[in-house]
Amino acid sequence: MPARPSTTRGFKRTASVLSDRIRRAGESRGFAVSRLLTHWAEIAGPEIAAIARPSDVSYGRGGFGATLTVLTTGPQAPMLEMQKDRLREKVNAVYGYNAIARVRITQTAPVGFHEGQALFSPAPKQPAPAPDPEIARKAAKAVDPVSDTDLRAALERLGRNILSNPIS
Numbered sequence: 001m002p003a004r005p006s007t008t009r010g011f012k013r014t015a016s017v018l019s020d021r022i023r024r025a026g027e028s029r030g031f032a033v034s035r036l037l038t039h040w041a042e043i044a045g046p047e048i049a050a051i052a053r054p055s056d057v058s059y060g061r062g063g064f065g066a067t068l069t070v071l072t073t074g075p076q077a078p079m080l081e082m083q084k085d086r087l088r089e090k091v092n093a094v095y096g097y098n099a100i101a102r103v104r105i106t107q108t109a110p111v112g113f114h115e116g117q118a119l120f121s122p123a124p125k126q127p128a129p130a131p132d133p134e135i136a137r138k139a140a141k142a143v144d145p146v147s148d149t150d151l152r153a154a155l156e157r158l159g160r161n162i163l164s165n166p167i168s
Contacts, residue, residue, distance in 0.1 A: 051076040065101020
């Protein structure tokens with residue numbers, strides 16, 4: 001059987017091109033499991049992820065357990081301090097064994113906390129603005145002769161989009 005021809009025309013997925021670089025960069029900071037960085041909100045939970053970011057994983061000389069350094073702002077540090085054990089358990093569940101023995105909290109100024117940080121969580125969804133009633137009326141009138149309800153609804157949405165975004 002002949003080999004299947006490539007449909008990518010020489011293009012590669014970004015993940016496959018960058019996976020080695022991301023892994024090496026993560027490992028240089030101690031993140032042998034990059035999932036800790038990319039899925040922080042899922043691992044730590046939304047409450048902790050909103051106030052803290054993983055900063056570093058360092059291994060001691062004896063090699064018995066690592067220290068996870070978590071970055072947070074000053075006012076949030078006491079709240080995070082009370083949740084260190086629960087956070088350590090959640091992170092160790094990702095590693096699959098007790099890789100993290102200690103969690104260290106580092107405080108930073110609230111001004112510089114978010115600057116320069118890569119956001120790994122998706123942006124919150126913004127609600128769609130309410131359509132202009134006049135535009136909705138024009139779109140409904142234009143597709144009124146169409147008898148198929150699904151097609152009429154799709155064409156009406158298309159008409160509202162076209163009429164609400166005039167070409168400059």
